Amino acid sequence: MNILYLHQYFHTPYQPGSTRSYWIAQELIKNGHKVTMLTMNKKIESNIERIQIDGINVIYLDVQYDSGTMNIAQRLKAFLSFVFKSIPVAMKEKDIDLVIATSTPLTIGLPALALKWFKKKPFVFEVRDLWPEVPIQMGGLKNVFMIKAALFLEKVIYNNAKQIVALSPGMYDGVIARNISHDKVSMIPNMSKIDEFWSREKNLDLVKKLGLKPHSFKVTYFGAMNIANGMHYIVDALELLKDEADIEFIFLGGGATKSELEERCKKNNLVNAKFLGSFPMEELSEIVNLCDVSLITFQNIPILATNSPNKLFDSLSAGKAIIVNSAGWTKNLVEEHKCGLYVNPEEPGDLAKAISYLKENPKICEQMGHNARLLAENTYDKSILCEKFAKLIDSLEM
Numbered sequence: 001m002n003i004l005y006l007h008q009y010f011h012t013p014y015q016p017g018s019t020r021s022y023w024i025a026q027e028l029i030k031n032g033h034k035v036t037m038l039t040m041n042k043k044i045e046s047n048i049e050r051i052q053i054d055g056i057n058v059i060y061l062d063v064q065y066d067s068g069t070m071n072i073a074q075r076l077k078a079f080l081s082f083v084f085k086s087i088p089v090a091m092k093e094k095d096i097d098l099v100i101a102t103s104t105p106l107t108i109g110l111p112a113l114a115l116k117w118f119k120k121k122p123f124v125f126e127v128r129d130l131w132p133e134v135p136i137q138m139g140g141l142k143n144v145f146m147i148k149a150a151l152f153l154e155k156v157i158y159n160n161a162k163q164i165v166a167l168s169p170g171m172y173d174g175v176i177a178r179n180i181s182h183d184k185v186s187m188i189p190n191m192s193k194i195d196e197f198w199s200r201e202k203n204l205d206l207v208k209k210l211g212l213k214p215h216s217f218k219v220t221y222f223g224a225m226n227i228a229n230g231m232h233y234i235v236d237a238l239e240l241l242k243d244e245a246d247i248e249f250i251f252l253g254g255g256a257t258k259s260e261l262e263e264r265c266k267k268n269n270l271v272n273a274k275f276l277g278s279f280p281m282e283e284l285s286e287i288v289n290l291c292d293v294s295l296i297t298f299q300n301i302p303i304l305a306t307n308s309p310n311k312l313f314d315s316l317s318a319g320k321a322i323i324v325n326s327a328g329w330t331k332n333l334v335e336e337h338k339c340g341l342y343v344n345p346e347e348p349g350d351l352a353k354a355i356s357y358l359k360e361n362p363k364i365c366e367q368m369g370h371n372a373r374l375l376a377e378n379t380y381d382k383s384i385l386c387e388k389f390a391k392l393i394d395s396l397e398m
Contacts, residue, residue: 001097002034003393004090004115006108008065008082010039012053013196016253016278018310020190021102022056027386028393029055038090038111040082041065048089061085069256072140079107086111091119098393099123106131106150109157116160124393125161130174130306137303138228154178162396165389169329170306186392190308191385192317192376197285199319199373206286210276216248217359220291220320222284223311225255230299232257233325235264235273236348237355242270247359250291251275252284285318292365293358294320296330300345305329316376321368323354339372 005025011017025035035056040063042049049060063085065078090099090111099121101112112123132150135141141150158164158178164185166172172187207214225231238249249272251261258275265273279287288294294315298304305328312330315322322340324330334340341358343350358365 001393002095003028003036004093004096004099004121005035005037006039006086006090006099006101006111007037008040008063008079008105008108010037010041010058013281016280016284018190019193019281020310022054023191023193023382023386024389025056026054027390031390031394033393036093036096038086047085059089061089079105083107083110087114090115096121098396100126100393102126102128104129104131106153106157109153113157113160122162122396123160124163124165124396125157126165126167127171127175128167128308130171130303133174133303134228137301138299163392165392167308168306171308174306188385188389188392189380190310190313191382192313192380193281194317194373194376194381196281197288197314197317199369200289202290203286207290210274210287212250212274212290213246213248216246217293217355218248218250218291219293219295219355220250220252220288221295221297221311222250222252222288222314223309225251225253225258225261227256228299228301228304229255229257230297230325230345231261232264233297233299233345233348233351234295235261235270237351238265238270238273239268240349240352241355242268242272244356244359245272247272247355249273250287252277252279252287254278288314288318288320291320293355294318294322295351296322296324296326298326298345300325313376313380316372316380319369319373319376321358321365322372323351323358325351333375337371337375339368339375 007021010021011019012022013019028035037056037058040061042060044060044062047062051058063078063082099112099115101108101123109125115121116123132141136147141147158180164175166175166185166187167189172185175185221234241247262275296309296312305326322334323343324334325343325345331342341354343354
């Protein structure tokens with residue numbers, strides 16, 4: 001089949017960011033399909049740029065987005081700009097057999113709807129977050145008219161999709177709750193990349209280069225540092241551990257709250273907090289390998305417990321003990337498979353105690369990391385889940 005893949009935030013392994021769509025596209029190509037990716041967020045000198053990346057035909061549109069610097073109005077403008085620019089481009093693509101649209105934002109479904117209504121092209125819709133419920137519960141979407149419009153768009157997209165792929169059990173339940181048939185919804189979570197993240201001998205030259213302590217107990221948070229991620233909760237715990245000179249907190253990534261977190265740490269002289277920035281996957285993997293524990297945190301908002309965070313699956317693959325603070329499926333995962341701990345999202349002291357416990361019990365910490373790696377290899381590796389996704393695509397009757 002000739003597949004048009006709509007993903008606003010498409011990344012390759014050579015860039016910081018989620019690479020799920022890249023790996024799925026690679027599996028589809030391996031299965032004999034042709035994949036064209038329609039995306040944005042690359043600085044180009046014209047309105048549109050077409051290039052080929054590892055067998056994927058990529059179309060970049062001249063739309064820029066930065067969650068770390070844009071306010072809500074600017075984000076909405078970027079979303080709508082992509083819609084208006086992507087629809088005419090998508091409509092001109094020839095011989096398309098199937099469309100895959102992956103959220104967020106929810107507006108990614110609009111060009112998919114246009115192709116279905118005007119060119120009779122079926123589409124698969126991938127739910128990476130339960131929009132608009134996430135911005136509603138977080139208070140980012142308050143206007144009654146906008147809420148009704150977003151809920152209506154969600155319903156229209158779900159009803160018109162040929163198949164829906166949810167990235168977590170909670171998202172699956174959320175889609176079903178919209179009166180969508182179970183037969184129409186599949187659950188394929190985010191994926192581990194066992195050949196990209198793995199445990200190996202620590203690079204001591206890198207430790208020195210980054211200005212880290214060679215023998216400290218290293219706790220890492222890597223990924224987006226936005227409001228939803230509850231980053232101040234981590235710094236609250238860091239403050240409780242500020243006298244523990246042999247514990248270092250390593251922050252990797254960026255986002256809307258990064259600058260205020262750095263300022264807070266500087267103001268309170270939290271010298272054990274290291275903000276290292278964003279890195280392509282190969283370098284990120286090297287730095288994560290230096291660490292002992294990985295943190296997966298969110299604000300204590302019910303809808304956020306449905307998340308399927310990339311950093312969780314990369315942490316599993318890296319063989320790290322994992323601390324989560326969402327009382328959803330990730331809590332069940334780390335406890336059932338004995339690969340980490342759950343902490344109370346309202347009690348930073350609980351996080352501080354968990355970190356101290358793992359530092360003081362290195363064998364338990366190491367065993368949790370071992371269990372994490374086994375789970376990545378046997379259940380969540382991209383080779384397993386990409387194949388599952390490709391089989392789902394192949395099973396669709398056109």
